[in-house]
Amino acid sequence: MNCTRRIPLRYYSTASLSTYHFNQRIGYLKNGSGATKVDDALQLFDEMLQRKPSPSIIKFTQLISVIVKEKQYSTALMLLKQMKLMGIPANIYTINISINCHCRLDQVAYGFALLATILKQGHQPDLVTYNILINGLVLADGVFEAVELFKKLLSEKVCEPDQITFGTVINGLCKAGHTSKALELLRFMESVSCKCKPYVEHYNAVIDSLCKDKMVDRALELFAMMTQKGVIASVITYNSLIHGLCNFGRETEAAQMLRDMEEEGVSPGVDTFTILVDSFCKKGSVKDAELTIQAMLRRGLHPNVITYNALIDGYCLRGEVDDAEKVIDRMMERDIVPDIITYSRLIDGYCKKKRIDKAMRLFQEIQDKGLIPNVVTYSSMLQGLFESGNPAAASELFNQMQAKGLAPNVCTYRILFHGMCNNSQCTDALALFRSLESNELMEDVGLYNILIDGCSKCGNPNMAMDLFDELCLKGLKPNVRTYTVMINRFCQEGLFGKAKELLRKMEENGCLPNSVTYNVLVQELLKKNECQEAEIFLEEMINRGFMPDHATFENLLVRIPNVGEDSRLRTIVLKLTSVERKDGRT
């Protein structure tokens, strides 16, 4: 490393300097991180190809590897072809690169064709070839085919799988949601019959997958088992576990995990603390989030844009949008450039506080700064405009976003249809829904819920009913919101029989009513003075652990004077009020 200075290109055309300086330049490309990396590599490739005698094939493979690492697979294949045309013979290394590139270009079948060619020409594919193909199958969503090939290697003793083979299969299984299969394979690696022992990375994949599958306790068990076997956890292991714990409101254990990792000599990173900041913010404890940021600063770790965005989200969630905006100043002080996500959240915060003028000003300002609003930014603005009673401006913005080439997503359409229906435009909303061509949108139960509810509210109960039937006919599963909206619709029309029928039917279909479902039903029954029916469902909901909400409770109190001294309704109300007093609430 005594000569890392860049040497002008023209010196390389003199033969005397060739091999040594080719090595130098390949070295630069491998370690460097310039924007011209690929172009420089191509330039060097041409020079090497013209050099007589040809540099060793090793130099060429090193150079092409640079291109592959930059994910320029087509380019890499083109270079291999050029080498072939120049009469440089392929070897197992170049063939493996070629197979890998085809796999990465979603041409795994071509990769297998190359394998057949190798065999026909009497060459031997090696373990790397199989690892590449197994990964190719995983990338092509064929994890079970990957497992088949893996098993074939074992059973036919083609070659002995190594850590990479196991890692590829385990990761593939986890990514495809087959965590238990991945765990099985990990167990096999641990067993005496397997020569290949698992590394921390193998455990990490399964631990993370278990956490994502909401099986945090099993992840913790595996973590304990791994430690017991002497495998040292990495910062990634801890991050996955801390994230998993936080997702289930187990912040105390997560904080303990943080102490544990430091005790074990594993330093938490910015990402570790950011997980905690985000989690505290999501549950509304911005104070704890701020304390976490102080803790990371004490350790010399610098919060980044993701950390601060989480914090901004936290303040917005509490409706403290002015405090959220102050976070931007703190970011600037630390030379952290707010990105479009930062501003999108702030804009959303202002919209939710109905401060649409402020949101619009910010929306304009960021564009003046050169930031490009994304679908999320537009969707927030759309919601803000609808909720501030400006549907005309909302639809103009919707057209504007499409004119800018941004495709609305499911959330955008949910906001749009909800806003339109609230402004008596359910017919237009429905017409727009009919014109959608994306299956993802046409099969979104959430969109149906909004339209069903919207049509009911616009005074089109029959259209709502048709949409519900259509949803079922499509084979889509109505969810608890769908049923609640329909029950509400029946109640509004005084069709309590139908409402009750649907309540039973939803349970038969494996969809349990929630607090909202019961509140809607009981409230409507009370409003229509169906006190006895209301009593039945009130008892049922309380037995299931649901409480009447504020609106239901008001309706209840209004009815009390109308019912007898020893009525069940009165008893329920008395019981409820005493329970609430015990809670310390009023």
Add this chain to the structure above:
DNA sequence: ATAGGGTTAG
């Protein structure tokens, strides 16, 4: 120093 898997935070 010729080829292959790991992607934990918004």
